[in-house]
Amino acid sequence: MSDVNASTNVELISKASRKKSFLARFGAQKDLQLMAIPGAVWMVIFNFIPMYFIIICFMRYNVAKGILRSKWIGLDNFKEFFTDSRFWLVIWDTFGLNLIRLLVEFPLPIIFAVLINELISLRYKKVVQTVTYLPHFLSWIIVGGVMYNWLSDSGFMTEMLVKLGVLAEPIYLIGTPKYFWGILITSEIWKELGWNSIIYIAAISSIDPNLYEAATIDGAGRFKKIWHITLPSIKGTIAVLLILNIGNLMGSNFEQLFVFYKPVLYDVIDVIDIYAYRMGIENGRLSYATAIGLFRSVFALILLYTANKASKKLTGTSLV
Amino acid sequence: MPKIKKSAGETSFDIFNILLMFIICFITLYPIWYVLIQSLNEGFDAAQGGIYWLPRKFTMDNYKEVFRNNDIIKAFVVSLFRTLIGTVFHVSFTAMVAYAFLKRELMGRKIYMSMGIVTMFFSGGLIPTFIVIKTLGLFDHFLVYVFPVMFSFFDLLIFQAFFRTIPEALEESAKMDGANHFMIFLKIIMPVSKAVVATIILFNGVFNWNDYFMGIIYINNSDLHPIQTYLYKMIVTSESSKTSLLAGGFSQSKFTSTSLQMATMIVTTVPIICVYPFLQKHFVKGMLLGSVKE
Numbered sequence: 064m065s066d067v068n069a070s071t072n073v074e075l076i077s078k079a080s081r082k083k084s085f086l087a088r089f090g091a092q093k094d095l096q097l098m099a100i101p102g103a104v105w106m107v108i109f110n111f112i113p114m115y116f117i118i119i120c121f122m123r124y125n126v127a128k129g130i131l132r133s134k135w136i137g138l139d140n141f142k143e144f145f146t147d148s149r150f151w152l153v154i155w156d157t158f159g160l161n162l163i164r165l166l167v168e169f170p171l172p173i174i175f176a177v178l179i180n181e182l183i184s185l186r187y188k189k190v191v192q193t194v195t196y197l198p199h200f201l202s203w204i205i206v207g208g209v210m211y212n213w214l215s216d217s218g219f220m221t222e223m224l225v226k227l228g229v230l231a232e233p234i235y236l237i238g239t240p241k242y243f244w245g246i247l248i249t250s251e252i253w254k255e256l257g258w259n260s261i262i263y264i265a266a267i268s269s270i271d272p273n274l275y276e277a278a279t280i281d282g283a284g285r286f287k288k289i290w291h292i293t294l295p296s297i298k299g300t301i302a303v304l305l306i307l308n309i310g311n312l313m314g315s316n317f318e319q320l321f322v323f324y325k326p327v328l329y330d331v332i333d334v335i336d337i338y339a340y341r342m343g344i345e346n347g348r349l350s351y352a353t354a355i356g357l358f359r360s361v362f363a364l365i366l367l368y369t370a371n372k373a374s375k376k377l378t379g380t381s382l383v
Numbered sequence: 384m385p386k387i388k389k390s391a392g393e394t395s396f397d398i399f400n401i402l403l404m405f406i407i408c409f410i411t412l413y414p415i416w417y418v419l420i421q422s423l424n425e426g427f428d429a430a431q432g433g434i435y436w437l438p439r440k441f442t443m444d445n446y447k448e449v450f451r452n453n454d455i456i457k458a459f460v461v462s463l464f465r466t467l468i469g470t471v472f473h474v475s476f477t478a479m480v481a482y483a484f485l486k487r488e489l490m491g492r493k494i495y496m497s498m499g500i501v502t503m504f505f506s507g508g509l510i511p512t513f514i515v516i517k518t519l520g521l522f523d524h525f526l527v528y529v530f531p532v533m534f535s536f537f538d539l540l541i542f543q544a545f546f547r548t549i550p551e552a553l554e555e556s557a558k559m560d561g562a563n564h565f566m567i568f569l570k571i572i573m574p575v576s577k578a579v580v581a582t583i584i585l586f587n588g589v590f591n592w593n594d595y596f597m598g599i600i601y602i603n604n605s606d607l608h609p610i611q612t613y614l615y616k617m618i619v620t621s622e623s624s625k626t627s628l629l630a631g632g633f634s635q636s637k638f639t640s641t642s643l644q645m646a647t648m649i650v651t652t653v654p655i656i657c658v659y660p661f662l663q664k665h666f667v668k669g670m671l672l673g674s675v676k677e
Contacts, residue, residue: 095488103495112515114506119514181397191407208614211618212644284392321596
């Protein structure tokens with residue numbers, strides 16, 4: 064209500080002031096502009112100038128020559144990437160890993176949130192939440208440090224797995240490519256399961272309790288209530304998060320991957336972001352790495368757009 | 384709530400659920416506990432293995448060594464400064480811009496906001512950002528921890544969601560008294576926005592404290608590496624060479640590179656554990672604000 068009043072007020076004011084010149088109006092609000100312009104300048108420097116620098120992917124960029132005198136080479140960098148001997152491996156690592164992450168890590172927080180909600184003791188509920196949210200705030204270095212320690216050939220986890228008969232003999236688990244994705248996913252679940260469930264717990268807690276009471280009177284049991292009330296009520300939240308996750312199929316958890324980044328794992332760790340890092344920062348091929356980065360951003364935008372469209376059609380929920 | 388008789392299936396589900404949650408909590412906490420007991424045990428003794436629940440040969444030597452090691456102290460100081468300065472700049476700058484961008488009379492408001500929205504969906508990426516930071520002379524400079532992370536449009540939206548709930552009458556009276564926008568922001572808006580300011584301070588503080596990658600990509604000078612980057616080097620080098628990191632001069636009878644690493648990990652984590660109760664109070668609120676912003 065007050066919003067409507069305010070906007071008509073502003074309109075009146077702006078009508079009156081339109082007669083004044085642009086400069087006079089600007090001068091009258093220079094205190095406000097002095098607060099706004101630094102924000103715009105920051106965005107120009109740290110967001111938009113980097114976007115402008117993307118054009119080096121069409122060049123053979125030379126730091127000494129700069130952007131104006133470097134040689135234009137058209138789409139050569141992209142052609143090289145598409146015919147790169149590691150191209151398909153990079154695509155497989157990116158999509159394969161992300162698809163498994165989506166299949167395993169997406170449903171777990173939903174199940175976890177529902178189970179937490181089913182706990183009867185409020186205090187226990189609170190304790191479980193407090194404990195499981197904690198690892199989210201630890202850095203990947205700390206988590207990585209524990210994993211390097213546990214998964215070495217004499218580490219705690221290796222020892223346990225040998226005792227349980229899962230492993231025949233102690234091996235250096237963290238440096239074994241075939242176990243790497245499993246290790247990544249397990250550690251990410253350990254760190255983020257609780258945190259990722261927050262949004263669902265919030266959605267569940269906003270469900271009208273009358274719905275459950277009515278269902279109880281109608282004789283519905285716990286499982287029926289979960290299936291017919293809880294899950295349908297958080298459908299919108301699930302859809303939005305699914306869209307975001309699909310839009311991120313080209314992305315990666317770089318901070319996590321980088322902790323384990325080393326030559327012996329290149330074949331299983333080379334997602335697009337890591338490969339671009341190696342090409343650009345380690346090998347100094349700035350143009351080539353930028354081309355890889357642009358390929359990723361454009362593809363990701365298309366994915367997000369498509370997922371959003373699909374979701375709008377299927378569930379009526381979308382981001383914008 | 385009226386007591387309703389439960390079926391046998393439901394009772395066993397309850398028991399299963401309680402146990403499952405207990406196991407999940409145990410799995411969550413045990414790695415942290417493990418690091419703690421290792422850090423409190425003599426290094427060479429710990430290397431024999433078999434320490435699962437409590438330290439076998441209790442000692443504080445690992446911690447004493449951590450606080451005697453100049454490189455580690457230096458890294459802690461860098462972390463402390465970057466977290467303090469980085470967070471203060473981020474929060475005050477983002478809040479100020481958020482306030483200005485919210486004012487309807489702001490000329491060019493649409494352009495400003497559209498710029499921000501573009502940055503949420505598209506970015507230059509790793510290499511172009513790297514080139515810009517290098518060109519600006521921020522490479523190998525402490526300020527690389529401050530300026531490039533001084534602003535976030537996402538945090539701006541969270542601020543704005545809160546600022547919108549502040550009654551306009553509050554500002555009007557100050558305007559009558561002839562206060563300019565900056566004074567209104569400082570004297571009226573900020574004091575009533577403590578909740579959202581605290582939320583962003585905590586989250587940004589944790590981000591700054593935990594970040595290790597900026598130290599790797601933008602800083603060559605190891606004097607400017609924060610503790611997380613130092614730990615990264617510690618973990619990765621001790622893994623690749625399997626040799627002790629310790630430069631000579633100290634007797635190595637009591638600790639190993641692993642036990643020292645464990646103690647450093649604990650010291651690095653303590654600040655997070657200390658702010659965690661405050662974080663917890665705020666984050667659900669913050670997340671909700673974030674999710675209704677659209």
